Amino acid sequence: MGESTRVNDRAGAGWPSTRREVMKSAGALGLGSLLPPLSVRPAAAMPAGLKAAMAAVIGDAKLNIGRVKLEIPPLVENGNTVACAVAVESPMTETDYVKAIHIFNEKNPQPNVISINLGPRAGRAAIATRIRLSDSQTVTAVAQMSDGSFWSTSVDVLITLGACLEDPL
DSSP: OOSOOOSSTTBTTTBOOSHHHHHHHHHHHHHHHHSOOOOOOOTTOOOHHHHHHHHHHHTTSOEEEOSEEEEOOSEEEETTSEEEEEEEOOOOOSSSOEEEEEEEESSSSSSEEEEEEOOGGGSSOEEEEEEOOSSSEEEEEEEEETTSOEEEEEEEEEEEEOOOOSOOO
């Protein structure tokens, strides 16, 4: 028992040769089963409901990336109340201001979470609220500027206990 105790006759052919190696392999398999399953999807994949909701807001305009900061926790224990804040880089003058801020998500029954209209007298282009999320998904914030341009950013959020489980009307 001093050196190594053979577990099977296939040792050396990619199989564990000692009890210690068998226990390590079993432990690794056990830990691997506790991790959430990962799904891989194309980066450009967008659910039809989300695509339609965003098209209703931006139409045929180009959606630019940048100028928008979306603060939302990447890991949320309870999807019933998720803190969310959006800030947009803008001088908020009479000629250059944020007209609206919209928040969208992929998997809730209603993909358009909230739309806020602003004007130059708002002072700064920032909102903070709490939203409900049904499942792990991507949340997107879109800002409509006074010059007609649209700017956005997205954050992936992992939800451990989802909300919004009712069927849409």
